[in-house]
Amino acid sequence: MTPARQSPPRPGRRNARAAAPAAPAPPAAPAVTPPAPTRLDLLRTMLLVRHFEERCFELYSGREIRGFLHLYTGEEAVAAGVTAALAPDDAVVSTYRDHGHALARGVPADAVMAEMFGKATGTSGGRGGSMHIFDVSRRFYGGNAIVGGGLPLAAGLALADRMRDTGRVTCCFFGDGAFAEGEFHETANLAALWRLPLLLACENNLYAMGTKLAHEHAVTDLALRAASYGMPAWSVDGMDATAVALAARQAVDGVRGGGGPYFLELRTYRFRAHSMYDPDRYRSKEEIARWRARDPVTALAARMRVDGELDDDALKKLEDLAAREVEDAVEAARAAPEEPAADLLRHVVSPAEEPA
Ligand SMILES: Cc1ncc(C[n+]2csc(CCOP(=O)(O)OP(=O)(O)O)c2C)c(N)n1
Ligand SMILES: [Mg+2]
Numbered sequence: 470m471t472p473a474r475q476s477p478p479r480p481g482r483r484n485a486r487a488a489a490p491a492a493p494a495p496p497a498a499p500a501v502t503p504p505a506p507t508r509l510d511l512l513r514t515m516l517l518v519r520h521f522e523e524r525c526f527e528l529y530s531g532r533e534i535r536g537f538l539h540l541y542t543g544e545e546a547v548a549a550g551v552t553a554a555l556a557p558d559d560a561v562v563s564t565y566r567d568h569g570h571a572l573a574r575g576v577p578a579d580a581v582m583a584e585m586f587g588k589a590t591g592t593s594g595g596r597g598g599s600m601h602i603f604d605v606s607r608r609f610y611g612g613n614a615i616v617g618g619g620l621p622l623a624a625g626l627a628l629a630d631r632m633r634d635t636g637r638v639t640c641c642f643f644g645d646g647a648f649a650e651g652e653f654h655e656t657a658n659l660a661a662l663w664r665l666p667l668l669l670a671c672e673n674n675l676y677a678m679g680t681k682l683a684h685e686h687a688v689t690d691l692a693l694r695a696a697s698y699g700m701p702a703w704s705v706d707g708m709d710a711t712a713v714a715l716a717a718r719q720a721v722d723g724v725r726g727g728g729g730p731y732f733l734e735l736r737t738y739r740f741r742a743h744s745m746y747d748p749d750r751y752r753s754k755e756e757i758a759r760w761r762a763r764d765p766v767t768a769l770a771a772r773m774r775v776d777g778e779l780d781d782d783a784l785k786k787l788e789d790l791a792a793r794e795v796e797d798a799v800e801a802a803r804a805a806p807e808e809p810a811a812d813l814l815r816h817v818v819s820p821a822e823e824p825a
Pocket of ligand 2: 644645646672673674675676677678
């Protein structure tokens with residue numbers, strides 16, 4: 470059932486006292502969905518994310534990366550498949566588990582790694598760290614430490630695009646835990662009511678920190694519940710990159726075509742603990758092993774082998790390339806400068822208030 474189209478509110482009168490920064494101009498031509506990715510494209514992206522994440526695990530253990538760290542290992546097919554359906558002009562809003570989304574979106578590994586190290590060359594100048602990867606040039610609007618916090622931001626981006634008729638789509642990643650938050654339900658309702666160009670990409674990895682899906686949700690079929698807001702909603706095997714890419718493409722086409730929001734429940738699993746602080750005592754070794762046996766990277770490589778698209782040598786070359794890119798990023802991050810103390814107040818107070 471599709472709700473009647475309602476008009477979004479008109480922007481209010483501008484507050485004369487607050488000199489708002491000029492909004493970036495909308496694109497000259499409407500955004501167009503890119504061609505479908507090849508399996509090789511998907512594999513390359515997943516390998517880069519896998520190597521990046523596993524290297525971060527080591528660097529954190531060696532105390533070179535500090536602060537919070539939430540790894541994406543096991544969920545790579547989701548980031549690779551969903552971002553492949555997006556045009557460069559589309560927007561992405563992420564979570565605190567954001568490195569995989571950023572890398573798949575094309576944010577350079579160098580800039581992401583430098584952010585992990587807190588260096589000035591990082592995507593947020595080293596001020597954000599792991600949870601705050603941000604790159605406006607790729608319309609990658611973060612990284613957000615608040616569970617569900619990206620959802621209303623994504624609705625705002627989508628509303629702006631709808632009002633300007635740009636043809637652009639905003640994709641918002643969030644978890645099964647965020648689905649339980651008010652932000653999700655308010656965003657879903659308004660997005661459906663206003664027919665916003667929004668793709669809601671729910672990464673259902675079965676846990677919100679140590680809380681199992683069934684301990685948090687009275688009805689665990691998330692697509693069924695999302696559909697009740699009046700939007701197409703599908704459950705997809707999030708361990709299968711080609712299945713994710715296909716579903717994402719269909720959903721993005723539907724959104725771009727003016728169909729309002731679409732919801733994808735991507736059924737996946739994180740192989741590592743919630744964060745580096747989590748002793749991971751709420752899951753059995755057998756459960757983790759069962760999911761690891763469905764590793765999305767090995768699964769895709771195996772299917773490509775069977776179809777004669779990949780052999781051991783080619784896979785080794787791809788692995789080496791991904792490892793090299795990550796290692797170069799680590800070396801560059803180690804050598805990069807920290808922000809000088811003199812810049813401490815930059816972005817904290819308005820330039821007029823900054824001490825000379
Ligand atoms: C509003 C809010 N409540 C609680 C937290 C603490 N917290 C951090 S991560 C998390 C679990 C979120 O799980 P989910 O949305 O499923 O994402 P996942 O970590 O599984 O990717 C919680 C409760 C927070 N950061 N923000
Ligand atoms: Mg979760």
